[in-house]
Every structure is written in C-alpha cells, then in structure tokens.
Amino acid sequence: MREAIMNNYLGSEIKLIDIRVQTSSLYSEGFDWKCNDIMGGGILNLIGSHVVDTVTFLTGAKALRVHGLVRTFTKTTDNINGIRQISAPDFCTFQMELERGILVTATMSSHSANTSFSHEVIISGTNGYLLVRGCDLFGVRGKIQEELYIDSEDIQSEIPNSILPRNFIIGLYKMIAALRRSILPVTEKAGWIKEPVRLAAGFEDGLYVRAVLSAIQLSSQTRQWVKVNIMTEQPDTNALLSAAVRKTAISIT
Structure with missing residues (x-):
C-alpha cells in the first residue's frame, strides 16, 4: 500500500483514511497488566x-489534533471479578486531523466474545482508493477494481498452532528475519547493518505515538478536540516537591 501511494496510485492528494479492527478479548484468563489501562492494557494501547x-x-503525515471516545464495556469475567475489575478499554473510536488536511477515522473493538480477528484499511484519494482486507491489497480507480497484492506466503506451516492472526504472524516473521539480516556474523567485525531495518520504528516514533494516545484519552475525558503535544523536555518527576522548593526559595529571597 505504501508503494502504491508513493507511485501516485491515489492521485495528488490523500483525502480520507478509514480503519476498522475487530478482535476477540485481549485479556488473559487471570487478572494481569492487560486488564489495566495505566499499565498499558486495553485496545487503545495494544491495537x-x-x-x-x-x-x-x-x-508521512503526523496528527495535529484528535477526537476520541474510549469505553470499557467488559469490567468483569468469570475469572476476573470480586475486588478486581477491568479498567482497560475494549472499545475505542477516534478521529485524527493530519498534516496536509488528511482525515483519519478508526474504530477498534474487542468486547464481543468469540470474534475472529478482522481488519480493513481504506485510503481514499483524488483518483481512487486502496483497500487492505486481511493480508490482501485491492485498488479501485474509476469503475475498475484490481488485485494489487494477494497473500500467498506459506508462513503458517513454519509457525504451527499459533493463536495470532495471520497478518500478525507475517509481520512478526518478517521483523525477525530483518533483524537476523542486520546482525553481522560472529566471525566478522562486531556491529550491524542498518539497511534491513531502516524502516523500523525508532524512539521518536514511539514518543509521537504515545503523545497521540494520551491526546485521545484526554479527548474522551473532556469530550472535545485535543491538540497533540509531543514532549520535548524531561517531565518533572516530583511536581509538588519542586513547587514547594520554588516557593521556599522565593520566600527566602
């Protein structure tokens, strides 16, 4: 899909991106970190x-502001109940306004029991749109729909009995393969080769994603659009103590 966009398959501008993800419960049989949103659980953090x-x-565009709705519909299960309840969200929908006027809508749900994993990514442009369904890519321009990529890799046989969806398996397999190619053999000089992993996410990417997720959570609480602010300075780990020290310094002065 990225290659098709770079080759101007959609035309001069991207207008709208629509993403829908549905999966079964993300919780384990017992209470753990995935049941708590502060610890990193929930569909917003994980998906x-x-x-x-x-x-x-x-x-290649980043979010300027977001508007989101986050909900926890399943707070207890047969194995998670009593004094412990699930706080991690199992439903989330949000909109993002990106640079260059691109609008993104995304809906993710994991509260339906016995639901198989499914996802769709649709990107609309001035001359047509691209659709990813599962691991297959389709393109439409005018009234003509064509298959741009149909998954035929035999990855499942190499990773049998996996509970992960097929697209997750393929992504994990290719990531490990790229890491393997990037590490130099022991017989050669120590180091690594950057080219196989040049497209991998870095620290700045993770910092940006965390800022967007925080803005979505804040938007759900305030019920309004929230600007995405990326942290540029180390946060104050003890704001109350620092405020007291500043106040004392002012008094002494």
Whole structure:
C-alpha cells in the first residue's frame, strides 16, 4: 500500500483514511497488566498504537489534533471479578486531523466474545482508493477494481498452532528475519547493518505515538478536540516537591 501511494496510485492528494479492527478479548484468563489501562492494557494501547504508527508510515503525515471516545464495556469475567475489575478499554473510536488536511477515522473493538480477528484499511484519494482486507491489497480507480497484492506466503506451516492472526504472524516473521539480516556474523567485525531495518520504528516514533494516545484519552475525558503535544523536555518527576522548593526559595529571597 505504501508503494502504491508513493507511485501516485491515489492521485495528488490523500483525502480520507478509514480503519476498522475487530478482535476477540485481549485479556488473559487471570487478572494481569492487560486488564489495566495505566499499565498499558486495553485496545487503545495494544491495537491503537499500531494504527497510529501505520497511518504515519503510510502517509508521512503526523496528527495535529484528535477526537476520541474510549469505553470499557467488559469490567468483569468469570475469572476476573470480586475486588478486581477491568479498567482497560475494549472499545475505542477516534478521529485524527493530519498534516496536509488528511482525515483519519478508526474504530477498534474487542468486547464481543468469540470474534475472529478482522481488519480493513481504506485510503481514499483524488483518483481512487486502496483497500487492505486481511493480508490482501485491492485498488479501485474509476469503475475498475484490481488485485494489487494477494497473500500467498506459506508462513503458517513454519509457525504451527499459533493463536495470532495471520497478518500478525507475517509481520512478526518478517521483523525477525530483518533483524537476523542486520546482525553481522560472529566471525566478522562486531556491529550491524542498518539497511534491513531502516524502516523500523525508532524512539521518536514511539514518543509521537504515545503523545497521540494520551491526546485521545484526554479527548474522551473532556469530550472535545485535543491538540497533540509531543514532549520535548524531561517531565518533572516530583511536581509538588519542586513547587514547594520554588516557593521556599522565593520566600527566602
């Protein structure tokens, strides 16, 4: 899809990106970190982070402001109940306004039981649109729909009995393969080769994704559009103590 966009398959401008992800429960049988949103659990953190990163990877544009709604519909299960309740969200929908006027809508859900994993990514442009469904890519220009890429890799046989969706397996397999190619053999000089992993996400990408997710959470609380602010300075780990020290210094002066 990224190659098709770079080759101007969609035309001069990208107008709209629509992403829908549905999966079964993300919780384990017992209570753990995935049940708590502050510890990194929930569909916004576990799935939404990849959605935000994918959009930036495809378009090269970052979010300016967001509007989101985050909900936890399943707070207890047969194995998680009593004094412990699930706080991690299992439903999230948000909009993002990107640079160059691109609009993104995304809906993710994991509260339906016994639901198989499915996702769709649709990118509309001035001359047509691209659609990813599962691991296949389709393109439409005018009234003509064509198959741009149909998945035929035999990855499942190499990773049998996996509970992960096929596209996750392919992505994990290719990531490990790229890491393997980037590491020099022990017989050669120590170091690594950057080319196989040059498209991998870095620290700045993770910082940006975290800023977008925080803005979505704040938007859900305030029920309004929130500007995405990327942290540029180390946060104050003890704001109350620092305020007291500043106040004392002013008094002494």
